[in-house]
Amino acid sequence: MVELCLSKQLKIIAELPTKESIIKLLSAIPDPEIPVINIFELGVLRNVELINGTCIVTITPTYSGCPAMKLIENQISAALKAEGINEVQIKMVYSPPWTTDWISDEAKEKLRQYGIAPPEKSTMDKGILLGKNKQPACPQCSSINTSMISQFGSTACKALYRCNNCKEPFDYFKCI
Amino acid sequence: MENQTALFQYCLRLADSNLILSHRLSEWCGHGPILEEDIALINIALDFIGHGTALLQYAALVEGKGRSEDDLAYMRNEREYRNALLVEQPNGDYAKTIARQFLFDTFQYHFYQALQNSKDETLAALAAKALKEITYHLRHSSQWVLRMGDGTDESHSRIQTAFDDLWMFTGDLFDMDTTDETLLKQGIAVDLAPVKEKWQTQVSEVLQQATLKIPDQTFMQGGSRDGRHTEHLGYLLAEMQYLPRTYPGAKW
Numbered sequence: 001m002v003e004l005c006l007s008k009q010l011k012i013i014a015e016l017p018t019k020e021s022i023i024k025l026l027s028a029i030p031d032p033e034i035p036v037i038n039i040f041e042l043g044v045l046r047n048v049e050l051i052n053g054t055c056i057v058t059i060t061p062t063y064s065g066c067p068a069m070k071l072i073e074n075q076i077s078a079a080l081k082a083e084g085i086n087e088v089q090i091k092m093v094y095s096p097p098w099t100t101d102w103i104s105d106e107a108k109e110k111l112r113q114y115g116i117a118p119p120e121k122s123t124m125d126k127g128i129l130l131g132k133n134k135q136p137a138c139p140q141c142s143s144i145n146t147s148m149i150s151q152f153g154s155t156a157c158k159a160l161y162r163c164n165n166c167k168e169p170f171d172y173f174k175c176i
Numbered sequence: 177m178e179n180q181t182a183l184f185q186y187c188l189r190l191a192d193s194n195l196i197l198s199h200r201l202s203e204w205c206g207h208g209p210i211l212e213e214d215i216a217l218i219n220i221a222l223d224f225i226g227h228g229t230a231l232l233q234y235a236a237l238v239e240g241k242g243r244s245e246d247d248l249a250y251m252r253n254e255r256e257y258r259n260a261l262l263v264e265q266p267n268g269d270y271a272k273t274i275a276r277q278f279l280f281d282t283f284q285y286h287f288y289q290a291l292q293n294s295k296d297e298t299l300a301a302l303a304a305k306a307l308k309e310i311t312y313h314l315r316h317s318s319q320w321v322l323r324m325g326d327g328t329d330e331s332h333s334r335i336q337t338a339f340d341d342l343w344m345f346t347g348d349l350f351d352m353d354t355t356d357e358t359l360l361k362q363g364i365a366v367d368l369a370p371v372k373e374k375w376q377t378q379v380s381e382v383l384q385q386a387t388l389k390i391p392d393q394t395f396m397q398g399g400s401r402d403g404r405h406t407e408h409l410g411y412l413l414a415e416m417q418y419l420p421r422t423y424p425g426a427k428w
């Protein structure tokens with residue numbers, strides 16, 4: 001046990017954590033509701049700063065009421081503690097507001113393969129109010145002959161669609 | 177009025193409407209007319225809880241007396257609540273829930289458009305964030321107003337009755353008092369007069385399109401700014417606050 005602790009300490013001394021190494025570490029945390037993408041590529045993890053030995057992690061919610069935020073905070077603290085970083089401060093910011101535009105192209109492809117149609121490019125437009133629906137391609141068969149079942153899906157960030165070609169229902173990650 | 181007191185009151189006003197409406201919507205959980213609507217209302221309730229929580233956290237910070245957002249939500253009495261009278265009205269049938277939602281969504285949409293330019297950075301940020309979500313709420317409730325108004329005789333008469341019943345509580349949304357005056361001078365609060373104009377225009381347009389009549393009632397019930405509520409809020413709070421008051425300090 002002592003040996004283990006010692007080796008851990010030595011490891012930390014050997015390689016002091018940097019902003020990059022911490023972001024890399026926290027990038028291993030998956031989104032609790034869509035485990036194929038991590039919190040960094042989703043845009044929830046905004047920044048990491050090391051100030052006087054305290055690690056300040058800035059996060060932003062996808063949706064204001066996202067119930068996964070508390071869990072994400074706990075996972076960040078746990079991941080940092082496991083690396084011997086105990087002085088942690090998690091800052092929740094609302095500005096600039098999270099947008100689906102922050103989801104990387106790579107992450108969008110992961111979403112598609114997972115069966116969730118990724119957000120169509122660019123944030124919301126007035127079309128939303130006027131009742132024009134986006135027409136995402138079916139993540140199963142790529143057909144664009146799809147129709148919306150409900151603007152609100154299994155989680156705050158998704159809408160429910162149906163493919164008229166292969167008849168499969170699917171989730172669409174809606175633009176905000 | 178002192179600035180800090182005014183800002184605290186203003187935050188409570190915004191937070192309480194979100195919190196109370198989220199509670200009302202959550203009463204539909206498991207009772208929605210169809211599965212998709214059940215899910216939609218609960219999604220919307222969740223957004224309101226998010227906005228309410230963030231605003232109560234800010235209110236607690238502004239107050240600076242060490243209270244938490246939970247203290248503010250669970251330990252204040254009816255007369256200390258500042259939510260709009262409209263949002264505490266009972267769900268009724270689905271038409272009434274939708275009419276209430278549409279009237280409030282339209283208000284929030286235009287209100288937050290203005291609030292995102294507030295000189296108070298926190299309020300501006302929260303407004304910009306919430307606006308994105310509210311746009312989806314407004315679309316949802318507008319579409320249901322159109323569907324029910326321009327639907328069957330039954331749906332038309334139900335939603336018309338709902339608008340007629342709720343109309344007297346809409347004036348309260350736009351009442352301004354010394355809190356507004358104090359904060360308007362500093363560019364923090366939103367001037368509700370232009371918001372009211374935009375609200376009236378949009379509500380008229382949608383109701384007209386839905387073949388519905390704008391209620392011609394002119395009496396408006398006010399009072400929420402001073403904590404004078406309709407009888408319904410007391411019952412709602414009794415249910416919402418039961419657990420933390422019966423088991424103080426209970427942890428999840």
Ligand SMILES: [Zn+2]
Nearest residue numbers: 138141163166
């Ligand atoms: Zn398909």
